[in-house]
Amino acid sequence: MRRRLFSSLVFALLFLPGWLWAAPASFRFAWLSDTHVGSQTAADDLRASVRDINSLTGLSFVVVSGDLTEYGSLEHLRLTQAILRELKVPCYVLPGNHDTKWSESGATDVARLWGADRFVFDHGGYRFIGLHQGPLMKMGDGHWAPQDVRWLEHTLKQLKRPNQPVIFVTHYPIDNGIANWFVVLDQLKRHNVQVVLCGHGHSNRKLSFEGVPGVMGRSNLRARAEVGGYNLVEVGGGAMTFSERIPGRETKPAWHSVPLGLRDYTSDTNQYPRPDFSINARHPEVRPRWSFDTGYTIASSAAVWENLAMVGDASGTLYALDLDNGEPVWKYRTRGAVYSTPAVAEGLVIVPSTDGTVYALRAASGKVAWRRKTSRPIVACPAVTNGVVYLGSSEGKFRALDLQSGRTRWEFDGVRGFVETRPLVYEGKVIFGAWDQHLYALDARSGELLWRWKGDKAGDLLSPAACWPVGAAGKVFVVAPDRQMTALEARNGRQVWRTGEYVVRESIGLSEDGRRVHVRAMNDYFYAFATDAETPVLVWRNNAGFGYDINSAMLAEKDGTVFYGTKNGVVYALDSRSGEIRWQHKLGVGIVNTLVPLGADRVLATDFDGRVALIERTR
Numbered sequence: 112m113r114r115r116l117f118s119s120l121v122f123a124l125l126f127l128p129g130w131l132w133a134a135p136a137s138f139r140f141a142w143l144s145d146t147h148v149g150s151q152t153a154a155d156d157l158r159a160s161v162r163d164i165n166s167l168t169g170l171s172f173v174v175v176s177g178d179l180t181e182y183g184s185l186e187h188l189r190l191t192q193a194i195l196r197e198l199k200v201p202c203y204v205l206p207g208n209h210d211t212k213w214s215e216s217g218a219t220d221v222a223r224l225w226g227a228d229r230f231v232f233d234h235g236g237y238r239f240i241g242l243h244q245g246p247l248m249k250m251g252d253g254h255w256a257p258q259d260v261r262w263l264e265h266t267l268k269q270l271k272r273p274n275q276p277v278i279f280v281t282h283y284p285i286d287n288g289i290a291n292w293f294v295v296l297d298q299l300k301r302h303n304v305q306v307v308l309c310g311h312g313h314s315n316r317k318l319s320f321e322g323v324p325g326v327m328g329r330s331n332l333r334a335r336a337e338v339g340g341y342n343l344v345e346v347g348g349g350a351m352t353f354s355e356r357i358p359g360r361e362t363k364p365a366w367h368s369v370p371l372g373l374r375d376y377t378s379d380t381n382q383y384p385r386p387d388f389s390i391n392a393r394h395p396e397v398r399p400r401w402s403f404d405t406g407y408t409i410a411s412s413a414a415v416w417e418n419l420a421m422v423g424d425a426s427g428t429l430y431a432l433d434l435d436n437g438e439p440v441w442k443y444r445t446r447g448a449v450y451s452t453p454a455v456a457e458g459l460v461i462v463p464s465t466d467g468t469v470y471a472l473r474a475a476s477g478k479v480a481w482r483r484k485t486s487r488p489i490v491a492c493p494a495v496t497n498g499v500v501y502l503g504s505s506e507g508k509f510r511a512l513d514l515q516s517g518r519t520r521w522e523f524d525g526v527r528g529f530v531e532t533r534p535l536v537y538e539g540k541v542i543f544g545a546w547d548q549h550l551y552a553l554d555a556r557s558g559e560l561l562w563r564w565k566g567d568k569a570g571d572l573l574s575p576a577a578c579w580p581v582g583a584a585g586k587v588f589v590v591a592p593d594r595q596m597t598a599l600e601a602r603n604g605r606q607v608w609r610t611g612e613y614v615v616r617e618s619i620g621l622s623e624d625g626r627r628v629h630v631r632a633m634n635d636y637f638y639a640f641a642t643d644a645e646t647p648v649l650v651w652r653n654n655a656g657f658g659y660d661i662n663s664a665m666l667a668e669k670d671g672t673v674f675y676g677t678k679n680g681v682v683y684a685l686d687s688r689s690g691e692i693r694w695q696h697k698l699g700v701g702i703v704n705t706l707v708p709l710g711a712d713r714v715l716a717t718d719f720d721g722r723v724a725l726i727e728r729t730r
Contacts, residue, residue, distance in 0.1 A: 502532025676703025
């Protein structure tokens, strides 16, 4: 009888589902999120949490789900790392949008300091996978980078067994706050994902992503309380239980519990609307002549020389593509991601890289003409005028380099924040913004500071730093995250006019004849203003119906057509004199960088999905 019972038990165990057979172990871990070191009391709040975690027993590790810093600076990332190094248990971190958007390194410092900006590890039978979604250097929705999507696919294929339980950690909730949310969610739903842990919303919340359990964790910041806080997570007894911990004071009663077990998401597909490309049916005469996929995030625009389009990507590669067919003619690999828009002049293409080097390549062949090494990654865009390269940096400097040799003409070292913009060379001045609240005007020949302007709303994150300034009628025009549009006298920086009536942000462009400044509002509207007026004189407005848009792309005009690409992949072509929409085309779902017009009905586009496309309208 005993032998028969034993045989029956062995048979039952052998045929139990893989996840149950694995019998994951019980454990506890601490979960921090949105530490925002660099803002007010954030460093003290993180220190308090680290001390508290070290005082507890039985914790296996710590995860931090993004927004390590307020500003993404190397100083604040190093401070965050130093505080977290005091932990007595392993710690796994992810960047968030504050670490990647306002990043002097193009979000490369996180990987340099921690060894990677994503993680994977096994504990207690579970596989923990951490992956962020930027966005890199631009305002807009989160976005899963194509190289990260490939990494996730490979990582999921390496599970120890098909039904190994997975805990996925990220920063944004997996919803329409991420432009291409579905590409990762669809992968996760093919596996035994127990829960998705996310931050970003600064509060404890119960979530669901097409049936996949989700949990948002509170920020570590104290906000209006006396101290900050984090979550303790208990895994065991068939559940994952979440309790809020107030450092040095108390662990509150559990506020949420997620049942654990074998998951099957096959019946939970397509609960959220997928992207709609029906807009393209309105203009069937508009389509890509060609499209080239680099396979890596592109966060900058192309430069055109003769019949070549030159663009860099997150792999550090600069491609020279044939404008007729999109085929690579040559390519050059730097040692860091390229997030700067190149400049081409006199047969040379100037390519700054996050490896800290400025490269001058022969436009015809991609051969190196010269290199100039700096001490920090470069995300700024160069401008070339009269044989001089003007370029900002992430080390508090702005340089003028000789185009042919790379030698320094002059160097200005009075910039407090990093530079990402393309400078305006106008009326003998080099004009640029930095993430230190200021717009600078330097003498183009000597680098002497001629004037400096600051808006009336304080805060580095409100700086006129992402927009490419434009100049006309003796004025310089900028728009900034403070939602103001400003006209300054180019001669001395005197404020001519300033308005917040139109709720603009960073996107600006000048008409070819210099008579109008084009801007995009944060909701639906494009506007044009007269450049020769002493007050904001509206020339035209158009409700284009694009909805909410905060993309940091500029507006560009060619042959009477104004081009702009939204944060969600729609390319607009507008009549420059009236603002009427000539055509629209949805290229993808993510951020479209500043477009490069080749004619009234031809435009070169790049986007965050790593795509370069020549879009044409045939009549």
